[in-house]
Amino acid sequence: MTHDRSDALFARACAVTPGGVNSPVRAFRAVGGTPRFIRSASGARLTDVDGREYVDLVGSWGPMLLGHAHPEVMAAVRDALARGTSYGAPTEAEVGLAEEIVGRTPVDQVRLVSSGTEATMSAIRLARGFTGRDVVVKFAGCYHGHVDALLASAGSGLTTLAVPGTPGVPETATALTRVLPYNDRDAVAALFAEEGDRIACLITEAAAGNMGVIAPDPGFNRFLAQTCADHGALFVSDEVMTGFRASRLGQWGLDGALEGWAPDLMTFGKVMGGGFPAAAFGGRAEVMEMLSPVGPVYQAGTLSGNPIAATAGLTTLRLATDDVYARITAVGDAVKDAADKALSDSGVPHVVSSAGTMFSVFFADGPVRDFEDAQRQDTAAYAAFFHAMLDRGVYLPPSAYEAWFVSSMHDDAAVETVLAALAPAAEAAAAAREVRRG
Numbered sequence: 048m049t050h051d052r053s054d055a056l057f058a059r060a061c062a063v064t065p066g067g068v069n070s071p072v073r074a075f076r077a078v079g080g081t082p083r084f085i086r087s088a089s090g091a092r093l094t095d096v097d098g099r100e101y102v103d104l105v106g107s108w109g110p111m112l113l114g115h116a117h118p119e120v121m122a123a124v125r126d127a128l129a130r131g132t133s134y135g136a137p138t139e140a141e142v143g144l145a146e147e148i149v150g151r152t153p154v155d156q157v158r159l160v161s162s163g164t165e166a167t168m169s170a171i172r173l174a175r176g177f178t179g180r181d182v183v184v185k186f187a188g189c190y191h192g193h194v195d196a197l198l199a200s201a202g203s204g205l206t207t208l209a210v211p212g213t214p215g216v217p218e219t220a221t222a223l224t225r226v227l228p229y230n231d232r233d234a235v236a237a238l239f240a241e242e243g244d245r246i247a248c249l250i251t252e253a254a255a256g257n258m259g260v261i262a263p264d265p266g267f268n269r270f271l272a273q274t275c276a277d278h279g280a281l282f283v284s285d286e287v288m289t290g291f292r293a294s295r296l297g298q299w300g301l302d303g304a305l306e307g308w309a310p311d312l313m314t315f316g317k318v319m320g321g322g323f324p325a326a327a328f329g330g331r332a333e334v335m336e337m338l339s340p341v342g343p344v345y346q347a348g349t350l351s352g353n354p355i356a357a358t359a360g361l362t363t364l365r366l367a368t369d370d371v372y373a374r375i376t377a378v379g380d381a382v383k384d385a386a387d388k389a390l391s392d393s394g395v396p397h398v399v400s401s402a403g404t405m406f407s408v409f410f411a412d413g414p415v416r417d418f419e420d421a422q423r424q425d426t427a428a429y430a431a432f433f434h435a436m437l438d439r440g441v442y443l444p445p446s447a448y449e450a451w452f453v454s455s456m457h458d459d460a461a462v463e464t465v466l467a468a469l470a471p472a473a474e475a476a477a478a479a480r481e482v483r484r485g
């Protein structure tokens with residue numbers, strides 16, 4: 048099957064947009080080839096502009112918990128659209144969405160924004176405003192959107208001092224950022240012992256999902272919350288990916304709710320926008336009331352709480368019942384087990400890694416507990432695997448460092464398509480390893 052139309056669109060796109068895409072990983076550079084341009088999506092499936100269908104394991108990078116074009120979400124959106132698209136004044140949908148988030152998480156109040164990046168950027172500003180301190184701590188391999196201060200890499204050697212992770216971020220923007228290895232309690236304890244009284248907040252992915260999926264070690268998030276509390280710093284749990292995805296109550300439902308602690312601030316996005324640009328940050332009332340117009344910390348947005356996005360998000364969360372999580376658990380387990388078996392049968396080193404219902408497959412020997420471990424992956428083997436799956440009608444993330452996402456609309460036929468593709472794809476990965484060795 049050809050992909051002439053995708054290729055033609057990609058050529059047009061490259062002329063007018065850097066790399067032909069509006070977010071870098073979409074460009075297929077990590078796996079080679081040209082991206083498929085998508086014409087439509089429904090349930091578990093994408094259809095590209097050449098008329099080819101794929102079972103989707105990307106789910107718009109997480110939001111599509113209920114699958115694409117869910118009839119009830121679409122009906123609610125259509126109804127909202129008929130009443131206008133943006134007012135710049137408060138609406139009932141925003142209140143409903145905020146109530147839904149407050150009802151399912153430990154936060155007292157939320158502010159709605161339009162992207163996860165905005166949510167983490169604003170949470171950090173609020174933490175700095177609330178504490179009157181400047182230093183921010185993050186973990187290597189955790190991604191919090193493209194916020195200057197958080198696009199930071201670990202400096203050389205054993206120092207925790209951050210260096211800009213990309214040109215365009217000045218050293219002054221990361222001078223107050225510290226970067227530590229994920230799941231490393233000793234590193235956290237040492238840094239807080241040294242400069243705990245300067246630390247405004249520690250931000251972590253509630254479970255890492257942007258270096259592939261790496262769950263926090265048991266008790267790790269509780270340890271972070273406690274360490275922050277001991278030093279008067281705020282604990283910011285970034286649940287943009289895990290929120291309403293890792294479980295009905297996000298990653299917090301898998302640790303904090305059971306262990307009896309809560310983050311000071313949380314960030315949300317992806318699922319809560321139901322496929323529209325919506326995100327949020329929230330926390331204890333005492334902290335959130337530092338925000339304008341109540342308090343002095345400024346934050347605003349022309350399209351924040353947009354009525355269409357809020358309607359899609361609210362409808363999605365209301366439909367995200369225990370049955371939905373039971374289905375994505377069952378689908379995820381079937382895919383994980385089959386991938387594990389196929390890769391084992393073909394002798395491809397790998398680790399299947401999950402956090403609640405989120406999962407990914409590392410093309411590396413285990414264990415994988417932090418970014419350094421994740422970087423031992425055989426990305427060429429993944430690229431061969433990816434293309435073999437794509438050829439068989441399965442759309443995986445075009446990078447070895449991403450979570451695989453399923454939806455409640457992945458029916459048995461969709462799962463069958465994935466399972467049937469796995470054995471030949473694992474063989475393709477094994478062959479790619481042979482070529483390099485040979």
Ligand SMILES: *Cc1c(COP(=O)(O)O)cnc(C)c1O
Nearest residue numbers: 162163164190191192285287288
């Ligand atoms: C996706 C993501 C973000 C950024 O969200 P955008 O909407 O892409 O800006 C932030 N944090 C985490 C954990 C994410 O997965």
